[in-house]
Amino acid sequence: xxxxxxxxxxxxxxxxxxxxxxxxxxxxxxxxxxxxxxxxxxxxxxxxxxxxxxxxxxxxxxxxxxxxxxxxxxxxxxxxxxxxxxxxxxxxxxxxxxxxxxxxxxxxxxxxxxxxxxxxxxxxxxxxxxxxxxxxxxxxxxxxxxxxx
Amino acid sequence: xxxxxxxxxxxxxxxxxxxxxxxxxxxxxxxxxxxxxxxxxxxxxxxxxxxxxxxxxxxxxxxxxxxxxxxxxxxxxxxxxxxxxxxxxxxxxxxxxxxxxxxxxxxxxxxxxxxxxxxxxxxxxxxxxxxxxxxxxxxxxxxxxxxxxxxxxxxxxxxxxxxxxxxxxxxxxxxxxxxxxxxxxxxxxxxxxxxxxxxxxxxxxxxxxxxxxxxxxxxxxxxxxxxxxxxxxxxxxxxxxxxxxxxxxxxxxxxxxxxxxxxxxxxxxxxxxxxxxxxxxxxxxxxxxxxxxxxxxxxxxxxxxxxxxxxxxxxxxxxxxxxxxxxxxxxxxxxxxxxxxxxxxxxxxxxxxxxxxxxxxxxxxxxxxxxxxxxxxxxxxxxxxxxxxxxxxxxxxxxxxxxxxxxxxxx
Numbered sequence: 001x002x003x004x005x006x007x008x009x010x011x012x013x014x015x016x017x018x019x020x021x022x023x024x025x026x027x028x029x030x031x032x033x034x035x036x037x038x039x040x041x042x043x044x045x046x047x048x049x050x051x052x053x054x055x056x057x058x059x060x061x062x063x064x065x066x067x068x069x070x071x072x073x074x075x076x077x078x079x080x081x082x083x084x085x086x087x088x089x090x091x092x093x094x095x096x097x098x099x100x101x102x103x104x105x106x107x108x109x110x111x112x113x114x115x116x117x118x119x120x121x122x123x124x125x126x127x128x129x130x131x132x133x134x135x136x137x138x139x140x141x142x143x144x145x146x147x148x149x
Numbered sequence: 150x151x152x153x154x155x156x157x158x159x160x161x162x163x164x165x166x167x168x169x170x171x172x173x174x175x176x177x178x179x180x181x182x183x184x185x186x187x188x189x190x191x192x193x194x195x196x197x198x199x200x201x202x203x204x205x206x207x208x209x210x211x212x213x214x215x216x217x218x219x220x221x222x223x224x225x226x227x228x229x230x231x232x233x234x235x236x237x238x239x240x241x242x243x244x245x246x247x248x249x250x251x252x253x254x255x256x257x258x259x260x261x262x263x264x265x266x267x268x269x270x271x272x273x274x275x276x277x278x279x280x281x282x283x284x285x286x287x288x289x290x291x292x293x294x295x296x297x298x299x300x301x302x303x304x305x306x307x308x309x310x311x312x313x314x315x316x317x318x319x320x321x322x323x324x325x326x327x328x329x330x331x332x333x334x335x336x337x338x339x340x341x342x343x344x345x346x347x348x349x350x351x352x353x354x355x356x357x358x359x360x361x362x363x364x365x366x367x368x369x370x371x372x373x374x375x376x377x378x379x380x381x382x383x384x385x386x387x388x389x390x391x392x393x394x395x396x397x398x399x400x401x402x403x404x405x406x407x408x409x410x411x412x413x414x415x416x417x418x419x420x421x422x423x424x425x426x427x428x429x430x431x432x433x434x435x436x437x438x439x440x441x442x443x444x445x446x447x448x449x450x451x452x453x454x455x456x457x458x459x460x461x462x463x464x465x466x467x468x469x470x471x472x473x474x475x476x477x478x479x480x481x482x483x484x485x486x487x488x489x490x491x492x493x494x495x496x497x498x499x500x501x502x503x504x505x506x507x508x509x510x511x512x513x514x515x516x517x518x519x520x521x522x523x524x525x526x527x528x529x530x531x532x533x534x535x536x537x538x539x540x541x542x543x544x545x546x547x548x549x550x551x552x553x554x555x556x557x558x559x560x
Contacts, residue, residue, distance in 0.1 A: 002172065002506050005557075009499075014558065018494075040498055041515045041528040063528055065496035066558070123502060 007116030008123070009066065012074075017066035022076035026059040034062075034143045035133030037125055042068045046076075046133040053084050058134070065126050071114060072130035078111055084138055091135050098127045155449050157457065161538040163188040174508030177543045182328050182356060182487050182534035183512055184378045187442070191381060194441040198434050206433045207407055207424070221433040224440030225423070228388050231443040232373065233364040239396065241389040241423040242436050246355040247277040249374030249389035250322070252426060253351055254281040256399040257372075258320070261349075264290030267317040269348075271296040271305055271334075272524055273327045276517040278353045282322065296323070298524065303330035303479040307338075314342060320349045325357035329516045329530065330479035331462060331487035333361075340369040349395070355379060358388075359446050360486060360536070361455035365390050377435060382442035386435035389426075396422035403428040454537045458486030461535040461544055468548040472555060478530055486535035489516075492551060495558045497531040503557060504531075507550045 026047035034045045042064030049057040058080050060072045075094075079087050094111060097103045101118035117127045125146045136144040161167060164186045169176050178186060198220065204213035206221045222237070229237040243249045262268065268282045272295045286293050296313060297306045305323075314321065321343040325336050340350045351372040354363050359380030365373055372395070377386035391399075401408055401419055405428035410418040419425045446454070462484040469475050474493035492500055497513030504511050512532045515522045522528060533547055 005503060005506050008502070009557070039514065041519070041522065042498075043528075065498040067499070120502060123498070126498065 004116065004119045008120055010113045010116065012110065012113045013070040014066065016070035016073040020060075020069055020073040022059040022073060022080070023061065024059050025061060026057055028057060029059070031137040031140065033133045033137035033141055035129045035136070035146070036143065037064070037068075037129050037146045039125070039146070040065070042126060042129055044068065044072050044130050044133055046072070046130060046137050048134070048137045050084065050138075055079050055082055055084065055087060060130060060133075064129070065123075067114075067117065067123055067126040068129050071127045074111060074113070075130055075134060078109065079134070087134065087138060091131050094131060095128060098124050155453050155457075155537070157537060157540070160188075160449065161540070163190070164538050165189060165192075167538060171508040171510070172506050177507075177509040177539075177546050179533040179535065179539065179543070179547060180510045180512050181379075181536040181539070182516075182532065184384070185359070185381050185536055186538065187383070188381055188445055190445055191383070191438050191442045195383060195434060195438045198437050203434065205430055217433060220437045220440075221431070224436045227440040227443050231363075231447060232358075232388070232390050233366050234390055235366075236393065238422050239390055239393050241391060241396075241426045242431050243374070243387040243389050244385055244432070245376040245378070245387035246353060246374045247281075247376075247387075249372075249387055250278055250351065250353065251281045252389055252402045253372050253374075253391070254285045256402045256426065257349070257395060258282075258285040258289070260398070260400055262286075262289045262291045262319055265317060266291040266319045267294050267315070268292070269294050269296065269313060269318045269321045271323045272298045273303065273305070273330060273332060273518070273521055274322075274324055275328055275353065275355070276519070277355075278322055278324060278351075279520070282320075291319075292317075294318070298330075298332075298521075302481060303327065303332050305332070305334055307335075310339075310342060314346050314348060316346070318343075318346070318348050320351065322351040322353070324353040324355070325363070326360065326485045326487070327479070328356050328487060328534075329489050329518045329521060329532065331484040331489070332480055333357075333483055333485050336368050336370065344369060356485065356487065359443075359451065359454070360458055362451045371395055377439040377442065380439075380442055381445060382439035383432075383435035385432045386439050388439075391422070393422065396426070399426075401428065402426050405429040407431075449537065455485075457537050458535050459484060461539055461541065462486045462488050464541055464544045465533060465535075465547060468544065469551065472548070472551055474555075475551075478525060487532065488534070489530040489532045491527060491530055492555055492558075495554065497529040499558065500531045500551070500554055503554045504547075504550050507546070507553075509547055509550050511547075 029047035031048040044062030098117040103115045202216040204217045206218045225237045228240045352370045354375040358375035373390040378384040408428040476491045478489040501513035
């Protein structure tokens with residue numbers, strides 16, 4: 001396999017796609033938004049339990065490719081316990097990283113695994129779909145489609 | 150029936166695009182159900198037309214306009230011969246299959262479909278043969294009904310068809326070849342059953358034209374649509390065949406230049422078919438390119454192409470079934486050159502991304518078949534689709550690549 005492929009499908013990404021964390025319905029959620037990529041049929045629902053500007057808990061459900069599923073799993077890992085403001089900041093940095101490949105290791109931590117996605121422009125939407133759903137949830141929306149982004 | 154077996158490897162040389170490397174590997178183009186590649190004769194015809202003859206059709210008196218008009222109408226004649234239409238007037242140039250179906254839904258459907266009527270489709274239709282009818286049903290109060298498919302082998306369940314074809318059904322529209330399952334439907338039988346009850350038929354030939362003989366007399370359909378770009382022709386052009394009697398009774402689809410007989414400020418009259426249905430400047434250059442493509446295919450013989458497609462599909466299905474956990478969709482035998490599959494838990498888009506890095510172009514997704522995907526209980530499939538320029542060696546590369554993908558994802 002090529003270097004770019006190994007960079008795209010890093011071990012940590014394959015691991016999260018096979019055994020996604022936070023992969024369940026969240027009964028305590030007060031926000032819930034669905035992200036849908038009509039092009040490929042990937043579809044995720046992100047559940048958020050927000051309390052005083054903090055993401056107390058976060059989970060997701062749905063189906064899609066290895067990249068989108070691992071992205072959702074690692075996003076939930078990273079954002080649990082973070083403030084809403086921090087989550088928005090993560091979103092912009094993550095979006096920048098998967099489109100340009102430029103990473104700030106200190107800020108992005110484990111999420112740096114997704115930097116390799118930028119070699120595959122057709123897959124950027126996969127990596128970012130769960131993040132759009134999360135952001136829609138923070139904004140009080142119930143659904144988002146990657147067609148509009 | 151053409152008698153001499155084509156020299157497939159010589160024909161492959163007609164396609165300059167195939168001689169390239171993608172990500173360092175020879176291109177293995179297996180996305181022919183999405184679009185076909187173009188032979189040199191078509192590329193040269195387009196180039197020649199734009200260099201020497203380009204001018205608008207049906208308008209000018211000058212020499213270039215005469216040449217363009219003659220070439221455009223000659224392409225219509227070629228399409229008529231290709232489909233065995235009775236006359237060129239039964240050939241309408243469209244942008245593609247989708248526009249052809251929309252034309253029928255608007256022009257024929259708008260006049261003939263009423264509240265309480267039924268439009269019968271099948272569960273394996275492409276979105277382009279579902280959504281125009283949904284829009285028509287919404288406008289008119291008609292209902293949609295579907296011929297079911299059998300669970301595992303993706304064939305139409307025809308046992309109940311005669312009951313489905315009740316006296317509320319006014320139109321029966323179905324695909325000749327499924328773009329996802331590779332099923333070849335018994336279109337002549339379906340048309341005959343509909344015709345006995347006075348039901349109008351439309352055949353979606355997007356996947357069959359240029360891949361097997363398509364003879365509208367033998368099929369016995371009222372309408373048939375296909376796309377130029379899937380039959381070695383340019384993009385942006387397609388053909389709608391319509392039986393003359395039906396075309397004559399239909400109002401125009403779009404209004405504009407070229408489709409009128411006379412216009413005043415409050416009333417206009419229309420030309421006869423086919424020009425009545427071709428408002429505005431058509432993509433005449435593409436139509437001329439399509440005419441050349443149809444001649445090219447006819448010289449090879451669509452019966453030979455069908456056999457070649459089927460051989461590659463059979464070879465692929467045979468090799469793919471040896472991969473552990475591989476799920477094949479569609480019929481086991483009698484497959485067109487379209488093979489859909491899933492590799493255990495590996496998502497189709499991951500399969501396609503990795504295959505692309507090996508130069509193998511596949512399609513992954515719902516293939517504009519979302520209701521069918523739901524019926525099959527999957528979100529998407531990976532699909533390899535073949536044409537006459539593909540080789541047995543390319544099928545072997547596909548299978549070797551899939552084996553590596555399984556290893557890579559540790560499935």
